[in-house]
Amino acid sequence: PADLRVELGGLALANPVMPASGCFGPELADLMPVDVLGAVVTKTVFATARPGNRTHRITEVSHGMLNSVGIPSQGAAEFRRSGLGGYAALGAPVVVSIGGLSTAEYWRVADELAGAGHAALEVNVSCPNLERGGATLDTDPRAMSEVVAGVVARSSTPVLVKLSPQLQTIGDAAKAAADAGASAVTVCNSFPGLAVNPARREPELGNGTGGVSGPAVKPLALRLVWLAAQAVDIPVVGCGGIRSAADVAEFLVAGATAVQVGTATFAQPALMARIVAELPALAARLGVDRLADLIATLTTRP
Numbered sequence: 539p540a541d542l543r544v545e546l547g548g549l550a551l552a553n554p555v556m557p558a559s560g561c562f563g564p565e566l567a568d569l570m571p572v573d574v575l576g577a578v579v580t581k582t583v584f585a586t587a588r589p590g591n592r593t594h595r596i597t598e599v600s601h602g603m604l605n606s607v608g609i610p611s612q613g614a615a616e617f618r619r620s621g622l623g624g625y626a627a628l629g630a631p632v633v634v635s636i637g638g639l640s641t642a643e644y645w646r647v648a649d650e651l652a653g654a655g656h657a658a659l660e661v662n663v664s665c666p667n668l669e670r671g672g673a674t675l676d677t678d679p680r681a682m683s684e685v686v687a688g689v690v691a692r693s694s695t696p697v698l699v700k701l702s703p704q705l706q707t708i709g710d711a712a713k714a715a716a717d718a719g720a721s722a723v724t725v726c727n728s729f730p731g732l733a734v735n736p737a738r739r740e741p742e743l744g745n746g747t748g749g750v751s752g753p754a755v756k757p758l759a760l761r762l763v764w765l766a767a768q769a770v771d772i773p774v775v776g777c778g779g780i781r782s783a784a785d786v787a788e789f790l791v792a793g794a795t796a797v798q799v800g801t802a803t804f805a806q807p808a809l810m811a812r813i814v815a816e817l818p819a820l821a822a823r824l825g826v827d828r829l830a831d832l833i834a835t836l837t838t839r840p
C-alpha cells in the first residue's frame with residue numbers, strides 16, 4: 539500500500555487529511571474514528587472568553603455555505619484546563635488554532651498554551667467575521683509578521699499561519715509568514731461574502747460579515763494554493779471545498795502538502811475517515827508509491 543505520510547515543517551503526519559478549524563468539535567469522535575486523521579485542528583481559541591456573533595450564524599449559498607460565527611471561545615486557560623477543549627483525547631495530533639484582536643492577545647494565547655501538549659499552533663490572521671470590521675490581519679504584512687514572530691518565539695511547536703483568500707497578495711502574505719518563522723501556511727480561510735434577505739432588506743446573517751466556503755470556492759482556493767506554493771519554501775496546507783479523495787489529489791498537485799476539510803463535514807460527518815481510507819487507491823490510480831510524490835507536481839506548457 540502507498541506511503542501516506544507527509545511532513546509539515548517538523549510536524550510528521552500519518553496522512554495529509556485534517557479538519558478545517560471551526561467545522562467540528564470533539565463530538566466528531568462519536569461519528570467517525572478520529573485517530574485515522576493526520577491531525578485535528580481546533581476551533582480558534584482567544585485569550586479570554588467571548589460569546590461570538592448572535593445567531594443565526596450559518597446559511598446555505600450556491601454550492602457552499604456562508605458563516606458569520608464570530609469565534610465564540612471559552613478562553614485559553616479554560617481550553618487548556620479542559621484537556622485542550624476535549625480535543626486532546628481524540629488520538630490524533632492536535633493543532634490549536636489561536637486568534638486575537640490585538641498583537642498582545644495572540645501572544646497571550648501562545649503564553650497560556652506553552653507546553654500544553656498540542657502538536658502545533660495555527661495562527662488565525664484571516665477571520666472575516668471579527669469586530670475589527672472584517673479587516674484581516676494579513677492584509678498588513680508588517681502587523682502579521684509581528685504577531686507571527688511573537689507566537690513563534692513563545693512556542694516550542696511548529697506554527698502554521700492561516701491566510702485569507704487575497705489573490706493579489708497571497709504570495710507576499712505567505713512570504714511574510716515564512717520570514718517571521720512560520721513552519722507552514724494554510725491557504726485559505728473563507729471568502730468574504732454576503733447573503734441578502736430581500737424581504738427584510740437586511741443581510742441574512744448578523745451585521746453583514748460572512749465567509750463563503752464549500753465547493754463554490756474550490757477552484758479559487760486551488761489557485762491561491764498554487765500561488766502560495768510558488769512563493770515560499772515552507773509547506774502549504776490547502777483548504778477550500780474539499781469533499782473527496784480526488785479533491786485532495788488536486789490540492790496536492792497544485793502545491794499543498796496537507797489538506798483541511800471543512801464545510802463538507804457538516805453534511806457528512808464521517809467524510810474525512812472515508813477520504814483517508816481512499817488515499818491508497820488514489821495513489822495507485824495516479825501512479826505514485828508515496829502520496830507526497832504528488833505535491834507541487836503541476837506543470838504548464840508554453
Ligand code: DOR
Pocket residue numbers: 560582605606607608609610662664665666667727728749
Ligand atoms: O469563516 C470563518 N469563520 N473563519 C474564521 O476564521 C472564523 C469563523 C468564525 O467564527 O466566524
